Amino acid sequence: MAVKYSRQRQVIYNFLMSRKDHPTADVVYQNVRQEYPNISLGTVYRNLTLLTNRGEIQRLQVGDGVDRFDADTSRHCHFICSGCGCVTDLPLDCMEDMLADARKKFDGRIDRQSTYFYGLCRDCLNHSADISERDA
């Protein structure tokens, strides 16, 4: 039950803190491996899960079948682009209101909320505009 320090976990956490693009476990693995060549994917998964359970990071399930991880544990929404798959933070003021509203309407205890928005990011919108023009 007690958690002991491990250099691997530290490196994983540091890497996650350095990124704002919500990398997958495999991306974490590929990057951490450059600094720590012997690390295994299993260790990466184990530590990501451990950190998530301790609330030090957040696990995102955006719907493409691959889990992503976010070192920012503050309450915020995410936008997922259906074009390129990028995931970006989307802080909204009304999250507190929504949570309060949900608590008022639901008979039970609500601890946590997770909200994802889907659509096309600016880059993908521009690309699709280019394509329409070209085809016209």
Place this chain on the structure above:
Amino acid sequence: MAVKYSRQRQVIYNFLMSRKDHPTADVVYQNVRQEYPNISLGTVYRNLTLLTNRGEIQRLQVGDGVDRFDADTSRHCHFICSGCGCVTDLPLDCMEDMLADARKKFDGRIDRQSTYFYGLCRDCLNHSADISERDA
């Protein structure tokens, strides 16, 4: 590309319409099989995916690694109980406001929103109260 009628798809859709508990593909399979013994899991998955793509049903990813399906395509949130895993509808008035707010703040196109709340349902709350009393 053209969709042809199939009895299997009809049965799957009918079953989904009859349930409000957001069943998984396997639950759909087990139930549909009683009426249609030769149907295969692959067919169930194929049709659930097809119906989802056509917007006739909704695919939910509540975070336990198993997809769930909802014949109610109206805009509403879901509550997932961390105790028993049950999934219930949670309609909120403020969803429109939230979507509007997100669209205002985000540079890109937002098509769709998905919101999940997590906590303990009434039954699980009662059970945990029972356990505390018993242990006291």
Place this chain on the structure above:
DNA sequence: TTCCTTGCAAATCGTTTGCATAATG
């Protein structure tokens, strides 16, 4: 007849786990 759909089984793939060894406290 043409194209879509099915049943079956095998393949996929992200994630988890068992085990012997290494590191931590």
Place this chain on the structure above:
DNA sequence: CATTATGCAAACGATTTGCAAGGAA
């Protein structure tokens, strides 16, 4: 020393897919 963490590889499990046969338009 007791306990937790690691690396490796095998296991897992939900979902997808290839293919030959069946059904709809």
